[in-house]
Amino acid sequence: xxxxxxxxxxxxxxxxxxxxxxxxxxxxxxxxxxxxxxxxxxxxxxxxxxxxxxxxxxxxxxxxxxxxxxxxxxxxxxxxxxxxxxxxxxxxxxxxxxxxxxxxxxxxxxxxxxxxxxxxxxxxxxxxxxxxxxxxxxxxxxxxxxxxxxxxxxxxxxxxxxxxxxxxxxxxxxxxxxxxxxxxxxxxx
Amino acid sequence: xxxxxxxxxxxxxxxxxxxxxxxxxxxxxxxxxxxxxxxxxxxxxxxxxxxxxxxxxxxxxxxxxxxxxxxxxxxxxxxxxxxxxxxxxxxxxxxxxxxxxxxxx
Numbered sequence: 546x547x548x549x550x551x552x553x554x555x556x557x558x559x560x561x562x563x564x565x566x567x568x569x570x571x572x573x574x575x576x577x578x579x580x581x582x583x584x585x586x587x588x589x590x591x592x593x594x595x596x597x598x599x600x601x602x603x604x605x606x607x608x609x610x611x612x613x614x615x616x617x618x619x620x621x622x623x624x625x626x627x628x629x630x631x632x633x634x635x636x637x638x639x640x641x642x643x644x645x646x647x648x649x650x651x652x653x654x655x656x657x658x659x660x661x662x663x664x665x666x667x668x669x670x671x672x673x674x675x676x677x678x679x680x681x682x683x684x685x686x687x688x689x690x691x692x693x694x695x696x697x698x699x700x701x702x703x704x705x706x707x708x709x710x711x712x713x714x715x716x717x718x719x720x721x722x723x724x725x726x727x728x729x730x731x732x733x734x
Numbered sequence: 735x736x737x738x739x740x741x742x743x744x745x746x747x748x749x750x751x752x753x754x755x756x757x758x759x760x761x762x763x764x765x766x767x768x769x770x771x772x773x774x775x776x777x778x779x780x781x782x783x784x785x786x787x788x789x790x791x792x793x794x795x796x797x798x799x800x801x802x803x804x805x806x807x808x809x810x811x812x813x814x815x816x817x818x819x820x821x822x823x824x825x826x827x828x829x830x831x832x833x834x835x836x837x838x839x
Contacts, residue, residue, distance in 0.1 A: 552791075552805070553777070553781055553805075555805075556762065556791075556804075556805030557762070557773065557777060558802075559802035559803060559804055559805065560761065560762040560763055560773075560804060560805065562801050562802055563761065563763050563801070563804065564763050571772065571773075572763075572766075572772075572773045574774070575772045575773030575774030575775070575776075575777075576773045576774070576777065577774075578774035579773060579774045579775075579776075579777035579778050579781075580777075582774075582778050583777070583778050583781050586778070
């Protein structure tokens with residue numbers, strides 16, 4: 546948040562003392578969101594290397610969120626029918642669960658993954674192009690990806706987890722925190 | 735055509751509220767109540783306006799002992815001009831631009 550970031554953070558924190566208790570939680574959550582969006586908005590003012598690395602991280606998130614759909618398309622089109630290829634992608638013991646998993650994932654879930662992926666790809670381009678709307682795309686991508694995870698849980702749980710199984714935390718932290726972390730590291734370097 | 739800054743409906747709403755009493759210092763929560771904006775929407779707008787030099791900020795000590803000082807905001811002179819322009823109804827703005835274009839021809 547530029548040079549007055551501490552001031553604004555303190556301003557939001559202090560204002561909380563004047564917010565009625567019943568509204569305090571919503572106010573605090575909103576302030577966290579405001580701080581994040583403002584930070585990420587300022588990322589576009591960073592050095593080209595920081596923006597490029599941030600965009601790369603966000604692109605990786607796009608790949609991560611669309612990987613199940615890509616695997617399904619590849620499997621259904623026959624590219625991955627050869628078990629040897631699958632074992633290169635996942636550990637041997639998980640192959641047995643991966644194939645039924647590919648069949649169990651409904652189309653609407655793939656669509657959600659595609660929307661999240663498109664949001665991340667859009668965010669990466671906006672970030673690299675110095676557009677301040679990148680943060681909106683990242684937040685939208687995280688929201689859709691989280692919704693997809695929650696909705697997929699009852700469908701996928703009976704089949705069992707397949708490794709590598711990215712944790713809920715990494716699905717949220719990766720797109721949200723990693724671009725900022727990269728920018729901070731580049732600035733310090 | 736590039737997007738003009740501070741034209742979102744939320745920013746214009748903040749401008750309208752600040753224009754009602756331009757000399758009075760406002761606090762974040764009061765502005766949120768008056769504009770019906772959540773803190774997550776209001777603060778990025780305030781931060782952006784302050785960075786553009788349209789909003790001035792200051793710390794005010796609390797009137798209640800034991801409570802922290804509050805950040806207060808009001809429009810700067812350039813902020814007043816920007817707010818008046820942004821708060822104008824869209825039809826009047828486009829009519830004004832049309833008149834200006836005709837005068838240039």
